[in-house]
Amino acid sequence: MKPKQLMRTIFTHAILVSGLPALTRLLLWRDRVAVLLYHDPDPATLDSHLAYLKRNCDFVPMSEVNKPGKGRRRAALTFDDGHVGNAALLPIFIKHGVRPTIYICSSIVAHERTHWWLTPGAQHAGVKRLIKLPNSQRLEELARRGFQQDVRSDEAPVSGLSREQIEAMLPYVDFQSHTRFHPTLTRLDDQECIDELAQSKREVEQLTGSPCEHFAYPYGRYGSREVAMLKATGYKTGRTTAVGWNDERSDPFRLSAFDIEDDSSLPWFAAQMTGVPLAWRLLPLGTVKSILIRTLNFARLGKPQTNAG
Ligand SMILES: [Zn+2]
Structure with a gap:
């Protein structure tokens, strides 16, 4: 077992x-x-x-x-x-009687395009670094590596839901906005930011035939x-990735969430629902975490290996 997995197992058991x-x-x-x-979880895990x-x-x-x-x-x-894989979740939504919201990148889905960070060029360049660049710089670097966000990629498969898949899911799912192309909003200039918010709202409404009023920040x-721009362009809520629960006193434009890892085992999922692992992830405890991982690694090296996993 890798040190990171071992740490997670210990952490999960401690919480439970x-x-x-x-x-x-x-x-x-x-x-x-x-x-x-x-x-993009698989159906069995979500089930x-x-x-x-x-x-x-x-x-x-x-x-x-907010009620x-x-x-x-x-x-x-x-x-x-x-993600195109979300289409396979429809039977699970129906089975459990849940009506989810899927925040779509409105110029990627229904367009035979690829989410930029899934392309080989972005992965070679380092997605975490690209996210922090000013938008024009990120797009220039991706273009040098052969990727344009509004052109079908030769090197990566289509990664968004198709128009037909969205239409099939419409009776059971609310589709809302996650921008057009998934830039980092805080790295856009004012006009680019307004365009992403307003145009994605319009595109989602054209695609679904229903009002688009909810947004998730990339x-x-x-x-x-x-x-301020979300309010000005007519949205009613904005969902963040900050951990916590919501009620009628929550700011509708700063809604909290539990960012669940797609492949979570059931014990790890239950542990994440306490909010503790997510709060831990956000803590600036890089040194403490790396010492813990190194200690576990050291302990592991002292034992004979029993399997390849
Ligand atoms: Zn996203």
């Missing part, structure tokens, strides 16, 4: 044994709304998570997130980007300028 899941349900979750954020959630809370759509509770815990299900990065 401590009784934190029950404690957070009682003291923090109460009848508030936990907004779950996924990207197990929803079965677990069903025993612990009611499912509500995103339109209920007062009635004494029962609530959860809303969201997916970012509009990478969870936003500031007061982005909030």
Whole structure:
């Protein structure tokens, strides 16, 4: 087992044994709304998570997130980007009676295009570094590596939902906006930012025939300028990636979420629903974390290897 996986296993057991899941349900979750954020999970994994959630809370759509509770815990299900794999989740949504929101990149889905960070050029260049660049610089670097966001890539498969898939899902899913091309909003100039917000709203409405009023910030990065522009372009909510529960007192343009890892085992999922692993991830404890990982690595090297995994 790799040090990181070993650390996660220990962390998961520590959280579950401590009784934190029950404690957070009682003291923090109460009848508030936990907004779950996924990207591209496989159907079996999502099925197990929803079965677990069903025993612990009611499912509500995103339109209920700012409404007062009635004494029962609530959860809303969201997916970012509009990955083509989301189409296979439809039977799971129907099985569990949940109406999710999928925040789509409106100029990638239904266009036979690829989310930029999934292309070989972006992966070679380093996605984490590219996210931080001014937008024009990021696009220039991607262009030098043979990728243009509005042209079908020769090197990477189409990664967004097709128009037909979206139409088939419309009776069961709310499609909302996650920009047109998934830039980092805070690295756009004012005009680029307004264009991404306003045009994606229009494109989602054309695609679905319904109002587009909800937005998810790419990478969870936003500031007061982005909030002001969301309001000015007619949105009613903005979902961040900050961890926490929501209720009628939450700022609708700074909604919290639980950013769940797509391939989470059920114990790891239950641990993430306490909010502790997500808060840990955000803590500036790089040195402490790396010492822990090195210690575990050292301990592991002292033992004989039992398998290749
Ligand atoms: Zn995204």
